[in-house]
Amino acid sequence: MTQSIGRPQAKKKKTGVGATKRQLAYLSMVLPGVIFLLLFNYLPMPGIILAFKNYMMKVAPKGSLISNTFLYSLFTSEWNGIKNFTYLLKEAPMLLRNTVGYNLLFMVVGLFLQVGLAVIINELRNRRTAKVYHTIMFMPYFISWIVVMYALYAIIGDKGFINQMRTEPIRFYAGAARKFWPFFFLIAQIWKYTGQGSIIYLATITGLDEQLYEAAAIDGAGKWKQLMYITIPQLMPVIVMLQILAIGRIFNGDFDMFYTLPNGSGSLKQVTTTIDVYVYNTLKAGNLRNSFGYASAAGFFQSVVGFVLILITNLIVRRHQPEMALF
Numbered sequence: 001m002t003q004s005i006g007r008p009q010a011k012k013k014k015t016g017v018g019a020t021k022r023q024l025a026y027l028s029m030v031l032p033g034v035i036f037l038l039l040f041n042y043l044p045m046p047g048i049i050l051a052f053k054n055y056m057m058k059v060a061p062k063g064s065l066i067s068n069t070f071l072y073s074l075f076t077s078e079w080n081g082i083k084n085f086t087y088l089l090k091e092a093p094m095l096l097r098n099t100v101g102y103n104l105l106f107m108v109v110g111l112f113l114q115v116g117l118a119v120i121i122n123e124l125r126n127r128r129t130a131k132v133y134h135t136i137m138f139m140p141y142f143i144s145w146i147v148v149m150y151a152l153y154a155i156i157g158d159k160g161f162i163n164q165m166r167t168e169p170i171r172f173y174a175g176a177a178r179k180f181w182p183f184f185f186l187i188a189q190i191w192k193y194t195g196q197g198s199i200i201y202l203a204t205i206t207g208l209d210e211q212l213y214e215a216a217a218i219d220g221a222g223k224w225k226q227l228m229y230i231t232i233p234q235l236m237p238v239i240v241m242l243q244i245l246a247i248g249r250i251f252n253g254d255f256d257m258f259y260t261l262p263n264g265s266g267s268l269k270q271v272t273t274t275i276d277v278y279v280y281n282t283l284k285a286g287n288l289r290n291s292f293g294y295a296s297a298a299g300f301f302q303s304v305v306g307f308v309l310i311l312i313t314n315l316i317v318r319r320h321q322p323e324m325a326l327f
Contacts, residue, residue: 047074050296054080084297091278099274102182102258103250106189107243113194115235118201119227134202137195145256148188152261156184175267182271188257204238205231240317240324248310251275251302275302 020027053074060072088095117137124130155161156172163169171177208231216226253274262272273281279298283291310326318325 047296048300050074050292051084051300052079052081052297053077053293054083055292080293084293085301087282087294088275088278088298088301091273094270094273095275095278098258098271099253099276100250102185102253102274103246105182105186107246107250109186109190110193110197111239111243113190114197115201115232115239117194117198118205119231121198121202122205123223134195134198137198139195140192141196143192145260148192148257149260149263152184152188153263156180173263173265173268175270178268178271181262181268184261185257185272188261189254192257200238200242201235204235208234237324240321241326244310244313244317244326247313248306250309251305253277255280 055077056073057069058073058076059069060067064072066072066075117134121130121134124133153160156170157163158169158171158173162172172180212230213226216230221229253276255274255276258272258274258277259280262268265272275298279295283295314326
């Protein structure tokens with residue numbers, strides 16, 4: 001029996017309990033996220049049937065197998081098909097225009113600014129200075145929208161900073177000033193999320209092989225050509241992946257921002273009401289008897305449409321650039 005000389009024997013990957021013990025530290029870091037998903041995403045999933053029921057609160061009778069009032073009402077309420085979805089059709093054009101339009105605007109502008117910030121921070125030779133700048137850009141992410149609302153009101157309110165400098169005040173919270181609010185939302189979105197969104201791009205750029213840039217510099221390529229022919233192509237898989245995920249959330253607006261910044265102005269409804277805000281305002285008004293059913297229908301619609309959009313977007317990417325697809 002002959003055996004080739006000098007050929008290293010391939011080591012078999014060990015699996016089972018031993019492999020699990022070696023990965024215990026990594027598994028422990030994943031555990032909080034898994035618990036969060038189970039409690040807040042999978043455990044409430046049977047509640048999807050609320051979207052197809054005329055939910056009426058009922059007290060469970062004595063001797064019932066289900067003593068919890070919510071669960072008893074959930075299983076005993078009558079089915080009403082897709083009637084819960086019809087109330088969204090009343091304001092569908094406005095809701096879709098605002099929700100999808102703003103999200104597309106945020107995606108396009110945010111992508112350029114986040115990648116640009118990551119490139120600029122990476123180009124800073126002093127690492128400590130780079131960390132300070134990036135921390136400053138990242139800090140707005142932790143500031144509440146309530147604080148931002150008061151700051152914005154101090155700037156554009158009837159007696160705010162801008163109107164004090166003008167002879168003819170502009171009532172930014174009135175219907176005549178609707179045209180300004182898309183810019184206010186865009187500026188607020190950029191200010192709050194650009195630093196946070198650039199983290200993944202910066203981490204990717206930091207991990208790129210420096211020899212690629214050194215070879216390009218030797219060949220006479222300047223910073224712009226290095227960006228266009230090295231950095232951007234290397235970032236494309238990450239960019240595509242994040243944009244696919246963003247497409248899945250295109251029907252979900254930033255509720256805190258859209259609800260808080262207008263400061264309750266009904267005159268701005270046409271440019272500030274997204275699907276999430278509309279559902280909340282409708283339920284808060286108490287005009288709907290089946291409030292749980294309508295809210296569940298809206299959430300179900302957003303989730304299903306978002307999932308379908310992810311599948312379609314990923315299919316398009318896979319046909320053109322298979323290596324960049326999520327699955």
